[in-house]
Amino acid sequence: MKGLTGTVRRSVSSMALLSVLAGSASSARGYEEGPVGDAGTLAGVVRFAGTPPKPARLSVAKHPDVCGEPKESESLVLGADRGVKDAVVRIEGVARGKKNTGERVLDNSRCVFVPHVLAAMAGSRVRVRSSDPVVHQTRGVSGQETVFNLALPGRGQEVDITRRLAKPGVVRVTCEVHPHMSAWLVVHDSPYIATTDERGLFRIDGIPPGAYTVTLWHEGFPRRRAGADGRARYEEPRTATQAVTIDRGAMTTVEFELR
Numbered sequence: 001m002k003g004l005t006g007t008v009r010r011s012v013s014s015m016a017l018l019s020v021l022a023g024s025a026s027s028a029r030g031y032e033e034g035p036v037g038d039a040g041t042l043a044g045v046v047r048f049a050g051t052p053p054k055p056a057r058l059s060v061a062k063h064p065d066v067c068g069e070p071k072e073s074e075s076l077v078l079g080a081d082r083g084v085k086d087a088v089v090r091i092e093g094v095a096r097g098k099k100n101t102g103e104r105v106l107d108n109s110r111c112v113f114v115p116h117v118l119a120a121m122a123g124s125r126v127r128v129r130s131s132d133p134v135v136h137q138t139r140g141v142s143g144q145e146t147v148f149n150l151a152l153p154g155r156g157q158e159v160d161i162t163r164r165l166a167k168p169g170v171v172r173v174t175c176e177v178h179p180h181m182s183a184w185l186v187v188h189d190s191p192y193i194a195t196t197d198e199r200g201l202f203r204i205d206g207i208p209p210g211a212y213t214v215t216l217w218h219e220g221f222p223r224r225r226a227g228a229d230g231r232a233r234y235e236e237p238r239t240a241t242q243a244v245t246i247d248r249g250a251m252t253t254v255e256f257e258l259r
Ligand SMILES: [Cu+2]
Pocket: 108, 111, 135, 136, 137, 175, 176, 177, 178, 181
């Protein structure tokens, strides 16, 4: 009996230790994963209103055999019915909710970052990869702070940046070798974040019923011409907010307009 108690106690304490470690690795500070009863869904669309600017052409200065022809800036990509691709929708202030799942990869592929905008919760597993047989130097900057600066000398190189994305924020990603390359990482304090698809649509599920503020983020529109170095010149990112109510087991829809 004594032996059994001892065994139970040991296993409980090691489980507690495991959950502390898992918690620090997979969640933003303050966010708690747990079952969500009567979860609701938020779905919607981001549309462009007004006259869209002409897409900027970005010249390719190096490695034309791999990188190819000049690229179109991906800073404003419109689909059917002017749906805006790669806008980010976040639900703010969810302190407890669904489990954060999945791994994400930011790939350097034919000298373009794929995806162009990657959204994740802080602490999610994120890797930067190169699929190209040329050198890339992937740099992430948030405000004045360099978040990562990675040499990827060849195809198949991969660096885990999970620890660098430990806090919420927006990271602008560039390549020091190829000035036309650009991407964004948007890091949130909960898993309630999504990017819009090529039709401008998004969907976030598993939301605890309640009243929330929903934030839209878009990187901003391209200027007509890139700089002389081929690096795109950017407008400031755009943001907008809306109040939404998520009802028990129901779907709430929301529409954002960018202009
Ligand atoms: Cu590069």
